Amino acid sequence: MPGTAYVGILHPYETGRYSVEQNSKLLRRYSYIHERLFRCAAGQLPARSHWHLKAALGKHLYEDAEAVGSLRRRMMELRTSPMMLHKEPNISLALLFDELIHAESDMELLVGIYRVVKPALLKAYTQHMADTQQLVDYPTIRLLRGLCTDLQEAIAWGESMIQTLQSEGESVAQAEEFERRIGSFLAAAGGMTGEQGASIKLPPRWRSGTAYEMPRQAVRDAKRMGPPALGRTAIPGQSDDPVRVKLLSMMKSRQEEMAAVENVASVIYDQANMPWEFYQDLARHLWDEVRHALFGQAAMEAEGIDWMALRQYVGGYDPLIVKHPAQRYAILSIGFEEKAMRCPGKIAEYEFCRDEAKHKLMERFQDYDWADEVTHAAFGRKWTPELFGEDLDYVRQVADYEFEERQKAFEAWAKREGNEDK
Template sequence: MYVYTGISEAQKIGKYGVDESARLMKRLAYIYRRLMMVGAAHMPARMNWHFKAGLARHLFEDSHAAGLFMKRASELRSPSVQQLKDPDPWLALFFDELLMARSDYELWTGIYGVVRPELRRLLRQYAQDTQPLVDYPTLRAIKQVLSDLDEQTAWGEAIRPALLEDAAFFSAHRETYSIITDDESTAAVFCDELRKLLAQVGGFEGRALKQAENVPDRKRSQQKYNMPLRAVRDPRMGGDTLGRTGVANPPTEPELARIIANVRTRQEELGAAELCAATMVLQNNMPWSFYEDLARHCWDETRHTLFGQAVLDLGGYDWYSMPQFKGDYDPHMMKPVANSYIWLSIGIEGSAMRKDGMPKEARMLKAAAEKTDNEVVKLFAQCVDFDWADEVTHHQFGRKWAEELMDDYRTSERIANREMELNFARMARDTCSFWEDKPDSFNKQMFLNDWKDRLRPELLKELDERTLLP
């Protein structure tokens, strides 16, 4: 069909007028903002490595959906100033309760068992009921969001058995591990409470009769959600570290060994992603574009982690059993979160802008990839090429938000440089401590040579005098 540009049912009477459509767009924008923030709040707190990565990707996609619906609401004669307000205190309560999930599987139940299926139902119903010609811009936005929702729910179903396996393992080893777990039985209570609350809200459409005697009570959200001061890792991994430890089975050829050490550093960027997530949650009252930028930054750092993981997995290098680096999160959660984000975006990311930074590494890897058939080297060279593009964007984020976070860019730069000095000293101490009692090898000498010059006594003394992590 070619009439009406191929839009079918162009003459039907739709269910929605502008006012009702705008009301739903504002609710959807709010739902996606809250869903994004729930993902950010839980990313450092959740244990399963793959679940963390999925939360990071989906919170970025949720930020995109929120932006689409905010924009559409403003086009439907809805003042933009109202879009950041809670459209419904009951709906706010629903997400307050979802935020209080206590385990990986409880959070999975809330997000992938309740919220995303309900969103998919609502969006499909809206697309079916609206007038497809007059409301085409809304349908265009919904089409993009539904595409993400289909992938998100499919991924959720795929990871569910892994989360249940984790729960079964830790339940069987409670005497060894102090991990809070939930299975289908114990998580059912939380799921039922969310479904009941959603029914009282009237679904995400919000069309329930709201009589005073039916106002729901807070259950878990009587207490405030607290971001973890230490990022959580699966205790079956190789423990935690603030230093650099490489892989368990490094190559013996020096040039490849150095490349693999750099790959491992990429795989260790999850803490940077978790720091971005924490900044989203803790840095309140910023413009919406700040949270959009941070959601992108969070997912990018997670992608970089997955770059490293993909390359190491391709080469058969064991990263999982080694101590897991958390130096980009744990030490920085004791400071104002604005300081920590400035350190990351202006200090660490900014250092990659210098002539001896990532462009040099990218050029070296490109040259190495051109003279070898090793797919590990070729893939990593491509990863770093795109990593470099991301770092430019992240540094721009830091410069963009420095004035609001720290009054001016020069103050931000001074703070970032000082925090970098301290952070490198801390990393050097833990790196050298890890390697000093290991058998002699090229890798040991490489790591020690790379880090020993950063063992500055005055900085280490300052670190020791600071408040210890709890």
């Protein structure tokens, strides 16, 4: 057990390995890795088929975005020039992430992130905390300790997901070549810290000779899920009670917010040259939308509803991906979420669950959904004027126009499908 001297901090007399300059250089490398993981997850999320992988990418990209923000703040405390925050640390490390985003299957992405990159990053952080001077660099140690907790949980989840896919008949052997190549780029970069020495023999590009592009249609798991739908669809054959019908519809609407997740992911990936605060805010927005989709999942599962067998809504992504990222974000944050702050809006959904349906779980979910939407509307008001280069009144007019055009498209889809658009 540590003693009482030095508030329990050990080895106060040792010098440690890192000067301020060396420490800053390593943290910049770590920040770059988290940023590239963040962008990779955003770009890949709509393309991945397994529901649990989509959800995890949303959680983990949020954690990576938070890590970047924390590491940047620590770097600025270490006399780092703001110009250095955007410098790529090593060409082979850049190539690693150029290749990682070209994963062609759920399994490839899983082994690349959770068997190569994140375990190597965890090892580097563990060694860094042991090697740095424990007293002078305590702020870095405390920061890395928290990042290690996130990494440990993510790696454990990734390994469990790999095992799940194998139990469902998918072979990890088909992803071995991808795992090997990602590992070779990491080795050529001198490892996570670069301290192993970068190779003078640069590995050739493999799949990244052409730039990665977001998919034109959001992917759903055809083996497990119902077919995609551009418009809202009901839960068939559940009840004639109008209160229960409305309650179940609300559950399904929450689960369908994965389409909003994919929309925000596309904005993150396609919108360049914004301040880091923008990407960090959108990472929070995206993870909130993932949680909302899981609200709906949990609520329907608690009711014994096989929600995966139902049609899967993709109308929050497919019709929007062809538009400018500013349009995509405006219709979600201003066209929908800001309007949801007006009465009856989100407060009516919450009060319905509390007072009419008397459903404790959905009452709790809608309470927090409402709180999150307040935050998202604020994000929209903050960033959409920057994206358009116009004032907020202009953005609201654009959002109204896009909303009307969207409704026309959904009505046409419903007519073709023979469904009533909800």
